[in-house]
Amino acid sequence: MMKKILLIGGGGHCISVIDSIEKIGTYEIAGIIDTADKVGNKVGGHPIIGTDDDLETFYSRGITNAFMTLGSIGDTELRRKLFRQCEAHGFSFPVIMDPSAVVASFTTIGNGTYIGKGAIVNREVSIGKNAILNTGCIIEHNCHIGDFVHIAPRGTIAGNVCIGHNTHIGIGATVIEGKTIGNDVFVGASSNVIHNIKHNAKAYGNPCKVVEPR
Ligand SMILES: CC(=O)SCCNC(=O)CCNC(=O)[C@H](O)C(C)(C)COP(=O)(O)OP(=O)(O)OC[C@H]1O[C@@H](n2cnc3c(N)ncnc32)[C@H](O)[C@@H]1OP(=O)(O)O
Numbered sequence: 646m647m648k649k650i651l652l653i654g655g656g657g658h659c660i661s662v663i664d665s666i667e668k669i670g671t672y673e674i675a676g677i678i679d680t681a682d683k684v685g686n687k688v689g690g691h692p693i694i695g696t697d698d699d700l701e702t703f704y705s706r707g708i709t710n711a712f713m714t715l716g717s718i719g720d721t722e723l724r725r726k727l728f729r730q731c732e733a734h735g736f737s738f739p740v741i742m743d744p745s746a747v748v749a750s751f752t753t754i755g756n757g758t759y760i761g762k763g764a765i766v767n768r769e770v771s772i773g774k775n776a777i778l779n780t781g782c783i784i785e786h787n788c789h790i791g792d793f794v795h796i797a798p799r800g801t802i803a804g805n806v807c808i809g810h811n812t813h814i815g816i817g818a819t820v821i822e823g824k825t826i827g828n829d830v831f832v833g834a835s836s837n838v839i840h841n842i843k844h845n846a847k848a849y850g851n852p853c854k855v856v857e858p859r
Pocket residue numbers: 718779797798814815816832833834835836849850851
């Protein structure tokens with residue numbers, strides 16, 4: 646029998662995750678949690694069945710797995726809040742990895758992390774919890790990726806890079822080998838990171854430069 650899973654957040658990212666879950670075949674999607682005005686709507690063919698006020702009820706009905714399908718482009722606060730809330734109710738967060746993704750050996754992946762279509766994670770990498778490794782991104786050997794990080798589609802991270810918690814690497818951006826990017830950093834689309842970036846910064850361009858503290 647398939648295990649039931651509750652999806653948290655019914656936006657565009659949810660559609661991507663639904664496709665991966667359906668392809669994996671381990672979990673039956675019990676429904677989606679979103680705001681009250683959206684209850685009854687469908688996302689990717691699955692119904693929005695309640696709000697975060699109903700988490701305890703769903704858990705008590707035996708839906709003990711959850712997955713964060715709320716996306717983030719920069720601000721991870723709501724994702725972090727809802728993740729904490731779900732954990733407090735007892736939900737387990739699996740790793741969801743699309744069958745087309747490739748993850749090498751000796752790699753650790755935190756609970757609730759999503760690895761999207763065609764993503765490649767090379768050997769001896771650590772990925773934190775609740776990260777999004779989006780479509781076609783590449784994480785090379787010996788990288789450390791923090792909690793709640795989003796590597797947007799086609800983001801390319803060379804070997805031995807450290808990326809702090811809550812950081813967003815924009816669509817198509819690259820980070821050269823050995824660089825360190827702090828917590829709460831936003832790297833813009835198609836940027837080319839060739840220097841370290843400290844915490845709490847917004848940076849973009851080629852070469853990528855810090856434009857403002859966040
Ligand atoms: C599945 C999915 O869809 S996941 C989606 C993933 N999406 C992303 O990663 C999007 C990332 N977003 C960006 O890169 C955006 O351009 C942002 C957030 C950096 C824009 O930041 P803002 O401060 O709002 O910049 P704004 O749009 O006002 O532009 C300010 C200046 O910066 C420049 N600029 C903005 N973004 C970039 C960039 N990525 N690279 C180079 N220059 C940029 C603009 O051209 C503009 O220059 P100008 O003042 O000379 O005209």
